[in-house]
Amino acid sequence: MNLADVRAAARGLDGIAHRPPVMTSRTLGAGVFLKCESFQRTGAFKFRGAYNFLSSLGEEERARGVCAISSGNHAQAVALSARELGIRAAILMPEDAPPAKLAAVDGYGAEIETYDRYSMPQVQAGREFAERRQMTFVPAYDDPRIAAGAGTAALELLEDAGELDLLLAPVGGGGLMAGCATVIKALHPSARVIGVEASGVVKRSLEAGERIQIPVPRHIADGQMLTQPGEWTFEVMRELVDDVVLCTDDEILAAMAFLFDRLKLVTEPSGAIATAALLAGHVRPEGARVGVLVSGGNVGLERFLDLMRR
């Protein structure tokens, strides 16, 4: 997967995906540029990768329909992409997923099946689901087409903000990071790329030189609940990511409040975590031109109120 793949994905997404604005804040610094994927269709960057993946399928794969497993943003992204492309979709979602998310996926016309997420690991549940349904499985992150789609966000950020010295992006499975790092390093090789996470699984994996496995983490960033980085994305991150920093729940909440009050942005915890790394001082740009991926805004009003009352 290289810059040409991301450019091809961008051409496919033109007129389909939104092109969310790049925003600035004098409080964060004159050289800080926030790419607001909270305004992407389905409310998160995930639509870019899912649509790019589905567009790449051949006739036979489309005819079988697509399936995915997700409790959140990937589910909505696959459901909407499938509807846009006229492909049948079935999504396996945890039976205790928030009703609003189930309703959103249902609203995009996808079939929903639920499972007990405490009785079976997600990877296993997804594999069994795809086999049983005989549908084309859409991975959430560990795939070059997913990453190339996600990388189009970085491409737009560079077009709108100009050259960057540093990119900060949330990191979990690694799809967004693999795509964005590929773009940044291809266009501005001297720029640094730093991932931000809540659990430390990516940082520890990079330090160990191999993918470690952790128990399901207990933090508020539900978009970064991974227990292990992706296999393919990990190899890309080993090559292209300069550093990974961690943020606490309190730092994420402070960033969500800051983005609400000062930038009038609604963000979910993983959407605010890259900004949190700046605000908490884990990354000190010191005059550098910094791109920040605000990856999503699907927090939901009720959960936002609960989080802010902590």
Added chain:
Amino acid sequence: MNLADVRAAARGLDGIAHRPPVMTSRTLGAGVFLKCESFQRTGAFKFRGAYNFLSSLGEEERARGVCAISSGNHAQAVALSARELGIRAAILMPEDAPPAKLAAVDGYGAEIETYDRYSMPQVQAGREFAERRQMTFVPAYDDPRIAAGAGTAALELLEDAGELDLLLAPVGGGGLMAGCATVIKALHPSARVIGVEASGVVKRSLEAGERIQIPVPRHIADGQMLTQPGEWTFEVMRELVDDVVLCTDDEILAAMAFLFDRLKLVTEPSGAIATAALLAGHVRPEGARVGVLVSGGNVGLERFLDLMRR
């Protein structure tokens, strides 16, 4: 004040004001375009008019410094405009103004004085303040330069959304409405312009054919606390505004929640009221191309949490 004045204001604001994005929502309808002035500098459209007014001042007026009376957004707009232009500013604010707004004005370097808005009419308080300070008074709405500045929001909306059949904008003193209606009627004479308010003072004034006076209203839209429309703006509105509709506090709150959840937009009550008119069915566009002014986002996190817990 005419289209040429608005175009001149737009040239003066170029590179100074932000150009907030126009957003769409399939839930609201394919032809609905939200001009998101919540992302304007100072968090509301008011910056446009204040900066245009201050730019128009001569040497002597600038040297005296400027003063204003405002519950919030106009205060911030004057404070920041003055700082940008190197002019001293003093602002008279109600002592019960939202703390976020008081803090912001202070942050822009303006001097703040407070008063009890329930004990003295705003017009009287402002007149006394300006006389005592011997500074150039910056009106909040009842002035062609203020309205011409505000009208640049409609100019940008038309440039980005294309032709409109209908414009919905909050109406209070009438500065935003006078500027926007002037632009819409000049460029698309057949388009309808509808104001949205919480108190009914503008609607009743237009029906009466003269400016009525009401007690200080007690609704949640603190950006629309006017007891009487402006004198000059009222004449413009009589000529150009087709209708005014009212929204209740509950309808405004529902719109704020909708904009938060679905569009990931932070709005203050008056910023959400034009959207509320659509959502509550007070205006039924039925296929028309509708521009909606989302006029500001300075609600402040604490007040937002309080409002949403009602």
